Amino acid sequence: MIPLVAVEINFYLLLVLKILAITGVMLGGSLPIIFGELKISAHMQSRVGPYYAGGRWGWAQPMADGLKFFQKEDLVPAAADRQVYKLAPYLLMVSTLAVFVIIPFSPDLIAADLDLGIFFALAISSLSTLGVLMAGWSSGNKYSLIGGLRAAAQIIAYELPLVLAVIGVVIQAGTLSMVGIVEAQIDMGVPFLIGGQAVAFVIFFIASLAELNRTPFDLPIAESELVMGYLTEYSGFRFTTFFLAEYAGVVAISAIASTLFLGGYGFWGLDSALFGPFVLAAKVGILAFLMIWIRWTWPRMREDQLQTLAWKWLIPISLANIMVTAIFKVVF
Amino acid sequence: MRSGISVTTNPPEESETPSEVSTEAEAAEVSGFPDATALAERVAELAGADSWSADFGNAKVRIDQSRWVEAITDVRDGAGLHFFSFLSAVDWSNEVAVGEPLEETVEERYEILVRLSSARNNDAVTLSTDISKTDPRLPTLVGVFGGANWHEREASEMFGIEFEGHPNLSNLYLTDEFEGHPLRKSYPLLSREIKPWPGMVDVEDMPSTENTEGAAAAAVDASETEDES
């Protein structure tokens, strides 16, 4: 009996540790990206960016922002559906956090190397639609409602090219496991971006921008049209949760894209077990920079143009990509 | 990149001349206004108007109230004045609640002004008609110029003129509960009733300015002209 108890304690201890670690990774990953966005956007706009909060370069600004939000009153509009309204940000947060579970930082450093790793990630990240829709519906505000509906339409439309782009990778790697996909790239000697899945990468990247509601697909929160879309009524802690979830989403999607297309933790000549997390972080940083760059350069698309792009271009191209990949896989 | 944009060059009418030489001539040319007599005459004929004037470069044609819409349609098509500039009114009133009263007694009336202009040259004309104060009404111009819609709503709330046939003559600026017609001369400026406009002290005649011609001669240099403002 005793060993069994010990195993159970170990299991729960490990679970708590893993949850803490993932939360830490999420925060540790998104805060630098928030700070990076502040600084990069500032330099793109000939400003200096955060300057006073925190010493050098204003590094503490994201934390000061977070603290400020915590102090704000948590408003719930009178017309809101209170339960749903309160639940929405956490649902969004959980769906983003859960993605971190399957991201391999090194061959062994992974919360859970599921056999269906990438499938799990795509499935669980679709839950974010629900969070956004709940936020939009429950706010009792027309702008929020339109924002929520836009988000739902957009995420559904872009989930398809996202999944189809991944299928090409899965076919080439021959596995759904994230570690397996990275190992396949290491075995091949080049990441899939060079080794045959460049088209899939572009589609995946575009679709992930749409999944994250980032420019040029930021229609659900379009400030100039819908004030703040589904976020309009949120304040205080719940707004912070949305805000963090957005950046955690950037980290998560970038990490998945790095794993699928850029070779994950592997880099020529570097020991994966030792340098894996840093290699992955660098790749995430590059992708996040791309997203920030695009965000501060491009205008926003219109709903119909966004749907046209998804259904008439991305989905057919990704289908063709699957066919080509499959043919190569069978022939060679 | 600029394929959608076309430019028409406007050549300078005269080559650059030494400024000192031509200062006087240019000044005279610039402040002078175009002679609008010919235009006013032509428009009056088109509109079948009784009287016209062309003072200060402002071609103004008086139309009879009964021919308002058709005369303006004729002017628009006949003289090519397709640009609708504005529609407004003047309250000709012998007793005023604000401002200075008129020097001479006038016939009590509202004068409706419509400004039309060409979009090709500098032809522009003011068309006016008088309507009675007891029953201020006039057919609407919305059918002739779509832009008259808002201008008529403005004139309607500000002067209390009813434009017959207007699709929606509700208040444009003022709230629906607002009472009165603010731009009528009989409508007092309430804040000024309580306290006179403080800027008015600046305008009180100074002893030396009884003879304005003399002041004009003295006002050459910068310092004195600045004082007056």
Add this chain to the structure above:
Amino acid sequence: MSQTLDPRAAAHVSEVAVSVELQTPGMTINLGPQHPSTHGVLRLVAELDGERVVNVEPVIGYMHRGYEKLSEVRTYPQITALVNRIDWVSGFANEIPLMVAVERLMEIEVPARAQAIRLILTELARISNHLVFLSSYPLELGASTPLMHALREREHVLELIEGVTGGRFHPNFNRIGGVKPAAGGGSTQKKLAQDLPQGFLSETAAAMDRMLAICDDMDTLVTGNEIFQARTKGVAVVPPDLALAYGVSGPNLRASGVAFDLREHEDYLPYDKYEFDVVTGENGDCFDRYQVRLEEVRQAARIVSQAIADVPSGPLQAKVPRVIKVPKGETYVRAENPKGEMGYYIVSDGGRIPYRLKIRSASFSNLSILPWALKGLLVPDIIALLGSLDFVLGDVDR
């Protein structure tokens, strides 16, 4: 809900039945009076079917300050301070038609130097106004970086205006018969003080180069962007005949292909001395309205560059009586303001105070086309149209 069947649909009765069942009432949405894209306090009551506008009712008047009534208790020089606030983005340009109208009635000849200074400052105001447009328009379409770039360059123009007039937005610099003689200098130095500050001409020349540079920047950053073009090309087309009938003027009218520029036709400032192009668009869509303004910045810079090369010397003010009394008469003077035709209809009874002053502002007429133009657009197109009309609520409500 009773539904009469369209004969064409009669063959598909079952489908019709489904669509009737699914019919939902449209959503009425209030855009404004406090909304990020309404440039102040415009309110649009829009009936939406999904994201498509079925009907829209613009509600204005939140900014109504009654300038026409206030003018009836103010002397002519005092009105100058009021009219600065009509279109506050280009305050200086608002003063010009009023001054010219009064000068016409008083038959004053304005000295050539004052004319040139007026012209330079008007064009600087135009550049400043258009740069505000060029900065805010991409922002409304979701691109936030051009805002900072264009506003940064506008600062140079505002500094120039401030250097001459002492005010960035509301210069109140014109005097009847000329311009305000001395900026600074104190009471003892009034006669010696300069009209244009030292170094103004060279700084203006440098600033104009910057303006051309920012125009090129905007071309590469915004104009060529595929998403920007997709959002603006063919969106909210205003046909020329409709624009004329609604009194739409200025760049909005020229974007519809009507080459009508009061700087060319009206005789209020000596524009005929300078070479410039009247910029027109082809389609009258949002993209043309954007591009006409972009090109007009270049043209305005061109005019300023010519004007500062040859500023006539001479007095700054004509001889005017100490108390301005305007002879009895009526006149209307209009000017090509950055936003369109700005004009003042003065009815004078020979006194110090106008009997009636009608202010014809450009944005009011430009905006009156909204109920027509907004029908059938998508919600994002509302924003694209509103932004492209470049209105200021102070100019609408007066």
